[in-house]
Amino acid sequence: MEPMDLFGLKSLLICALIFVPLEHMLALRTQQKIFRKGIGTDVIYAVVNGAFLKICIILMAAAAMGVSASLVPEKVTMTVSGQATWLQVVEIIIVADLGVYASHRAFHAIPALWRFHAIHHGIEELDWMVSFRAHPVDQIITKAVSLLPVFFLGFSSEAITVYFIIATGHALFLHSNVRVNFGPLKWVIASPQFHHWHHADQRDAYDKNFASHLAVIDALFGTFHIPGSRMPEKYGVDEPIPTDYIGQHGYPFVRGTQQGRNTGDAVVKPTPEEVARR
Numbered sequence: 001m002e003p004m005d006l007f008g009l010k011s012l013l014i015c016a017l018i019f020v021p022l023e024h025m026l027a028l029r030t031q032q033k034i035f036r037k038g039i040g041t042d043v044i045y046a047v048v049n050g051a052f053l054k055i056c057i058i059l060m061a062a063a064a065m066g067v068s069a070s071l072v073p074e075k076v077t078m079t080v081s082g083q084a085t086w087l088q089v090v091e092i093i094i095v096a097d098l099g100v101y102a103s104h105r106a107f108h109a110i111p112a113l114w115r116f117h118a119i120h121h122g123i124e125e126l127d128w129m130v131s132f133r134a135h136p137v138d139q140i141i142t143k144a145v146s147l148l149p150v151f152f153l154g155f156s157s158e159a160i161t162v163y164f165i166i167a168t169g170h171a172l173f174l175h176s177n178v179r180v181n182f183g184p185l186k187w188v189i190a191s192p193q194f195h196h197w198h199h200a201d202q203r204d205a206y207d208k209n210f211a212s213h214l215a216v217i218d219a220l221f222g223t224f225h226i227p228g229s230r231m232p233e234k235y236g237v238d239e240p241i242p243t244d245y246i247g248q249h250g251y252p253f254v255r256g257t258q259q260g261r262n263t264g265d266a267v268v269k270p271t272p273e274e275v276a277r278r
């Protein structure tokens, strides 16, 4: 990484040059604007939180490699880093995505964690910029669980760099406002349709599709949900996520906020009869 690109402005510009035209060509929701509600907040996430996350990942890598040097036999790390780069990249994707799956599922299942993750689910229009919107606690835990084993095992820095490029591109693509048909590959590789259903504010889709690269992990663990060729009707959560950057960072720490996804029936809107009875 170039020192000047800590804030990722150049990368962000390159991503915009790829994803804005792509969303235009393959648009899922044609009425959705590029400068949709909350886009300014997401730019701050991309630049400020992106820089902070980069620093955290560099520190994580240094710590993990230090520990690895004294714990993991050199034979192992030499064997791992001696493999062909493409093979290492495939292995990193599998190792890291099992970590993403486990931590992401925990973020949905444990109420105290959900409050952090709810920030990512708070958005009601999906596009590529949404991938940057996540609470730092959410991002750091997810990166630690998914990347520490990768750093620990001694994969080459070349393979790790290629993985980061693929991971970023894939995350942006998953959130894009696009309609793409993956055919039977939808069972193996995470598609925009797969991740859009993860963001659906529809009960049958809650707590499904946790993987970030390999949909097959969800298929294996019984959390895969893609109903035919349909796309969700609406995205978001049934809890009042603040719309501003600072408010979103404080949200998990504010007492008394409801936990939409995890308290079961709490999110079911009462019928008019039930309201009348109260």
Ligand SMILES: [Zn+2]
Residues within 6 Å of the ligand: 104, 108, 117, 121, 198
């Ligand atoms: Zn989620």
Ligand SMILES: [Zn+2]
Residues within 6 Å of the ligand: 120, 131, 175, 195, 199
């Ligand atoms: Zn997402």
